[in-house]
Amino acid sequence: MGSAPAISARNLDLVFQTRDGPVHALSDISLDIHRGEFVSFIGPSGCGKTTFLRVVADLEQPTGGSVTVNGVSPAEARRARAYGYVFQAAGLYPWRSIAGNVRLPLEIMGYSRAEQAERVARVLELVELTGFEKKFPWQLSGGMQQRASIARALAFDADILLMDEPFGALDEIVRDRLNEELLRLWEKTGKTIGFVTHSIPEAVYLSTRIVVMSPRPGRVTDVIDSPLPRERPLEIRDSPEFLKVAHRVREGLRAGHSYD
Amino acid sequence: MGWVAFALIFWVAAWLANIRLANGRWSNRQAVRIAVPLLFGITLLVLWEGLVRGLEVSPVILPAPSRVAQTFAASTETLWGDFRQTVLKGALSGFAIGCSAAFLTAIIIDRSAFLTAGLLPVGNFVAALPIVGIAPILVSWFGFDWQSKAAVVVVMVFFPMLVNTVQGLRETDAMQRDLMRTYAAGYVQTLLKLRLPAALPFVFNGLKIATTLALIGAIVAEYFGSPTRGMGFRISTGVGALAIDLVWAEIAVAAMAGTAFYGAVAWIERRATFWHPSQRSGSR
Amino acid sequence: MRGSLVQVLTVLAAIVGLWYLAVAPMNIRVALDLAERSGAQVVPATAAERQARPAWQLMLANPGLIAQAYRLDRPRLPTPDQVGRELWKTTGRMALRGRAWSKRSLIYHGWVTLRSTFWGFLLGTAAGILIAVAIVYSRVADMSLMPWAIISQTVPIVALAPMIIVVSAQLGIQGRALPKAIISAYLCYFPVLVGMVKGLRSPAPSQLDLLRTYDATGLQSFFKLRVPASIPYLFTSLKVGIAAALVGTIVGELPTGAISGLGARILIGDQFGTPLAIWAALAAAAILAGGLVTVLDIAQRLTLRRMGMA
Structure with a gap:
C-alpha cells in the first residue's frame, strides 16, 4: 500500500430518511487522510462530523460516493479490525x-x-x-x-484511531491533561487519528490538519494544514501561530453559519 | 391482664429503643441494620403471645407462638416430609424448568424483532392473569403427585421470567452495540459478552418474582388433590380438622422456605450484579 | 403499542393455532375410548393396548376419528371455540334471557369476584401508600418495616388463605367477602408500597433543595413535589396491584366450601368433572384481569396527560 491514504473519501453523500423528511447529513465530501496524520473534524452540531466518522467505521451506510479505509471498503476494514473507535462516553x-x-x-x-x-x-x-x-x-x-x-x-x-468527541464530557483541566497525553501517545504509536471535537483550542492544539464543517447540508468548508511543530507543549496555545490558526478556524465556522 | 400489660410495655420499650438505634450514631452499621427489624419482629411475637394469653383467645382461633413452636418441635418429621414434597419436589423443580425454559425462549425470540414486538405485550398480559386457576386442570393432566405441582409452577413462572429476560436483552444502548460492531464481533460473542451481562439485573428480577410464585403455585395445586403429604394438603386438612397450631407450624415452614428461597436468589444477585447501580448505592 | 398490533395479532393467531393442534393429541385417547364403546372400529382395539402407544401413533392409526377429539363433552383440552361457546352460554345468553344474576351465570360470579377484588384493592392500596409515606418520612419505619414487607411477600399467602377464612367464620363474620378482601389486600399492598417508596423518593436533591430555599413546610413539599413526582410510579404499581388483588380473591375462593365467585366455579368444575366450566371461568377471570388493567391504563394515560407528563 505504501503511501496510499489511510482513509479516502470521494464525493461522499448521506441522506437520512427521518419522520420530518430527508436530512442531508453529508454532502459531497472528498478527503484523504494519510498515514500518521492527526486530523480533527470541527463544526457545530448537525454538521456531519460524527456521521463521517461513523461512515468510515461502517456504522452508517453512505447513500452516494465512496470511502476506502486502508484501500478496502469500510466493512472489510471493520472485519479486518483496522481501527479502534473511542466514543464520547x-x-x-x-x-x-x-x-x-x-x-x-x-x-x-x-x-x-x-x-x-x-x-x-x-x-x-x-x-x-x-x-x-x-x-x-x-x-x-x-x-x-x-x-x-x-x-x-x-x-x-489497529493502526487507525477514530475518536468521537472523546473528551467532550470532561472538565477543562482534565481535558488539557488528556490532550497532552493523547499527543504523546500519538507520537509513540504513530497511529493515524481521526478526531471529532467541538472545541477550537483542542482541534488546533492536537491536529496536523483541521477539517472545518458546516451543517444543512453537512459539508467541508475549509481544510487547514497546521504550521505548528509536532512537539507541542501546552504553552504553545499562547503563541501567535496558534492564535492565527484558531482565528482561521473560527472564521471558517462563522462562514458556514452566515445564513442562519 | 398482666400478660397484656407486659406485651404493651415491651412494645413501647422496643419502639423507643428502635427510634434511638435508627437515629443514633451507629445507624449505618450492619449490626443496627439487622437489629432494628429483628427487634420489630420480636415485638410482634411478644404482642401476639401476650394478647393471646392475656385475652385467653381460643387456640382454635389463634394459637400463641409458644404453642406453635411446641407443635413445630413435636412434628418435625411431618413438616420435613411436607417440605420435601411441596418445596423441594414441586416448587423447585417447577421453578428450574419454568425459568430455564423461559430464559431459552427469550433468547430465541429475541433474534426476531417481529416476535419480540408481538410477544412482549402478550407476555405482559398473561403475566397479569390469575394463572393459579389452571391448577385443577394440570392436576387432572399430570396426576396427584408432585409432577402436577411442578407443572403449575412452570406455567406460573414462565411468563414473568420471559418478559423480564426479553426486556433485559434489549437493555444495551446503541453505543455499546456499536462498540461490538467495530470489533466485528459475532452474534454469539455479542450475546455472551454484552447482552447477557447487561440483562442480568432483569433476569434476577424475573427470578425473584418467580420464587414467590413458585411456592404459591405448588401449595395451591395441592388443594386440588395430592398424596397424603405436602404443605398445601396439610393446611387444608388441618384447617378442616381445626388443628390450627399445626397449620401455623406449616405456615412458619412456608415463611422460612419462602424467605430462604428469595434470600438465596437475592444473595446470588448481589454477587452477580454487584456492578449495577441498584446494588452499589449505599454500600459504597 | 399501536405500531405492534400486527405482530401481537400474529402471535395470538400462532397461539390459537398451536392450541388447536394440541387438542387432537390431548384428547385422542378419550375420543377413541368413546368410539370403542359406541361400537366403532378402533386400532388398537382395547384401552389397555392404547395406553402403551404414544398419542401420535394413535392419531395415525385412526385418522377418521381425530375429528371426534374436537367434539368431546368432557375434553382434557377443549378447543378455543368450545371455551368461547361455554363462556357465551353462561354469560351473554343468560343475560339475554334475563338470568344474568342466576347462580349459574358467570356474570354473577364475576361480579362477586370483582367486588371482593375491588375492596381488597382499595384496602391494599391504602395500606401500601400509608406505609410508603411512613417509610419515606421515618427512618425507624424504613429500617424496621421494609425488611418485613419483603418477607411478607415471600410467605405464600395461599398458605394463610384457608385459615383466614375459617378463623373469620369462627369469629362470627358472615360470608366470605371480608376474608377474601384481606387476602387480596395482602397480595396487593406490596407492589403499591414499593412503587410509592420509589416514587416519593424520586425527586432529585436539587428539587428538594429548591423548596427548602422557599422555606416550604414539610406538607407543602409533600403535596407540591413528592406526590406529583410519585404519580407515574403509583399508576404502574396500581396495575400490578390490581392483578395481584384479583389473584388473591380467586385464591380466597378456592378452598373448599366456597359457592360463589370465579374461583368457586373453578373448584366446582373440578369436583363435578366438567372441564368446560373450569375453562369458561378461567376465560372470564382473564377477561376481568384484562379489563381491570386496561381501565387503570386508561386512567394513567389521562392523568399523566393532564399533568403534562405524557
Whole structure:
C-alpha cells in the first residue's frame, strides 16, 4: 500500500430518511487522510462530523460516493479490525474490571491468554492506569474512565484511531491533561487519528490538519494544514501561530453559519 | 391482664429503643441494620403471645407462638416430609424448568424483532392473569403427585421470567452495540459478552418474582388433590380438622422456605450484579 | 403499542393455532375410548393396548376419528371455540334471557369476584401508600418495616388463605367477602408500597433543595413535589396491584366450601368433572384481569396527560 491514504473519501453523500423528511447529513465530501496524520473534524452540531466518522467505521451506510479505509471498503476494514473507535462516553462495561474492559476486544478477536495479559498491561501503562486493573469503571473518575476506553481502543493492532468527541464530557483541566497525553501517545504509536471535537483550542492544539464543517447540508468548508511543530507543549496555545490558526478556524465556522 | 400489660410495655420499650438505634450514631452499621427489624419482629411475637394469653383467645382461633413452636418441635418429621414434597419436589423443580425454559425462549425470540414486538405485550398480559386457576386442570393432566405441582409452577413462572429476560436483552444502548460492531464481533460473542451481562439485573428480577410464585403455585395445586403429604394438603386438612397450631407450624415452614428461597436468589444477585447501580448505592 | 398490533395479532393467531393442534393429541385417547364403546372400529382395539402407544401413533392409526377429539363433552383440552361457546352460554345468553344474576351465570360470579377484588384493592392500596409515606418520612419505619414487607411477600399467602377464612367464620363474620378482601389486600399492598417508596423518593436533591430555599413546610413539599413526582410510579404499581388483588380473591375462593365467585366455579368444575366450566371461568377471570388493567391504563394515560407528563 505504501503511501496510499489511510482513509479516502470521494464525493461522499448521506441522506437520512427521518419522520420530518430527508436530512442531508453529508454532502459531497472528498478527503484523504494519510498515514500518521492527526486530523480533527470541527463544526457545530448537525454538521456531519460524527456521521463521517461513523461512515468510515461502517456504522452508517453512505447513500452516494465512496470511502476506502486502508484501500478496502469500510466493512472489510471493520472485519479486518483496522481501527479502534473511542466514543464520547467511555462506555465501559460496569460488570468488567478495568483490565477486563481493555481485554474485551482481545477476547473477541481471539488473542491468546498470555498475549491478552501482556497487551493489557502495556496499554494501561501507556494511558497511566497501571495499578487500577482490578478497579471497576464506576469506581474511577470520568477522566480515568475515558483513558481506559482509549486503552481499550489501543489494545489491538489497529493502526487507525477514530475518536468521537472523546473528551467532550470532561472538565477543562482534565481535558488539557488528556490532550497532552493523547499527543504523546500519538507520537509513540504513530497511529493515524481521526478526531471529532467541538472545541477550537483542542482541534488546533492536537491536529496536523483541521477539517472545518458546516451543517444543512453537512459539508467541508475549509481544510487547514497546521504550521505548528509536532512537539507541542501546552504553552504553545499562547503563541501567535496558534492564535492565527484558531482565528482561521473560527472564521471558517462563522462562514458556514452566515445564513442562519 | 398482666400478660397484656407486659406485651404493651415491651412494645413501647422496643419502639423507643428502635427510634434511638435508627437515629443514633451507629445507624449505618450492619449490626443496627439487622437489629432494628429483628427487634420489630420480636415485638410482634411478644404482642401476639401476650394478647393471646392475656385475652385467653381460643387456640382454635389463634394459637400463641409458644404453642406453635411446641407443635413445630413435636412434628418435625411431618413438616420435613411436607417440605420435601411441596418445596423441594414441586416448587423447585417447577421453578428450574419454568425459568430455564423461559430464559431459552427469550433468547430465541429475541433474534426476531417481529416476535419480540408481538410477544412482549402478550407476555405482559398473561403475566397479569390469575394463572393459579389452571391448577385443577394440570392436576387432572399430570396426576396427584408432585409432577402436577411442578407443572403449575412452570406455567406460573414462565411468563414473568420471559418478559423480564426479553426486556433485559434489549437493555444495551446503541453505543455499546456499536462498540461490538467495530470489533466485528459475532452474534454469539455479542450475546455472551454484552447482552447477557447487561440483562442480568432483569433476569434476577424475573427470578425473584418467580420464587414467590413458585411456592404459591405448588401449595395451591395441592388443594386440588395430592398424596397424603405436602404443605398445601396439610393446611387444608388441618384447617378442616381445626388443628390450627399445626397449620401455623406449616405456615412458619412456608415463611422460612419462602424467605430462604428469595434470600438465596437475592444473595446470588448481589454477587452477580454487584456492578449495577441498584446494588452499589449505599454500600459504597 | 399501536405500531405492534400486527405482530401481537400474529402471535395470538400462532397461539390459537398451536392450541388447536394440541387438542387432537390431548384428547385422542378419550375420543377413541368413546368410539370403542359406541361400537366403532378402533386400532388398537382395547384401552389397555392404547395406553402403551404414544398419542401420535394413535392419531395415525385412526385418522377418521381425530375429528371426534374436537367434539368431546368432557375434553382434557377443549378447543378455543368450545371455551368461547361455554363462556357465551353462561354469560351473554343468560343475560339475554334475563338470568344474568342466576347462580349459574358467570356474570354473577364475576361480579362477586370483582367486588371482593375491588375492596381488597382499595384496602391494599391504602395500606401500601400509608406505609410508603411512613417509610419515606421515618427512618425507624424504613429500617424496621421494609425488611418485613419483603418477607411478607415471600410467605405464600395461599398458605394463610384457608385459615383466614375459617378463623373469620369462627369469629362470627358472615360470608366470605371480608376474608377474601384481606387476602387480596395482602397480595396487593406490596407492589403499591414499593412503587410509592420509589416514587416519593424520586425527586432529585436539587428539587428538594429548591423548596427548602422557599422555606416550604414539610406538607407543602409533600403535596407540591413528592406526590406529583410519585404519580407515574403509583399508576404502574396500581396495575400490578390490581392483578395481584384479583389473584388473591380467586385464591380466597378456592378452598373448599366456597359457592360463589370465579374461583368457586373453578373448584366446582373440578369436583363435578366438567372441564368446560373450569375453562369458561378461567376465560372470564382473564377477561376481568384484562379489563381491570386496561381501565387503570386508561386512567394513567389521562392523568399523566393532564399533568403534562405524557
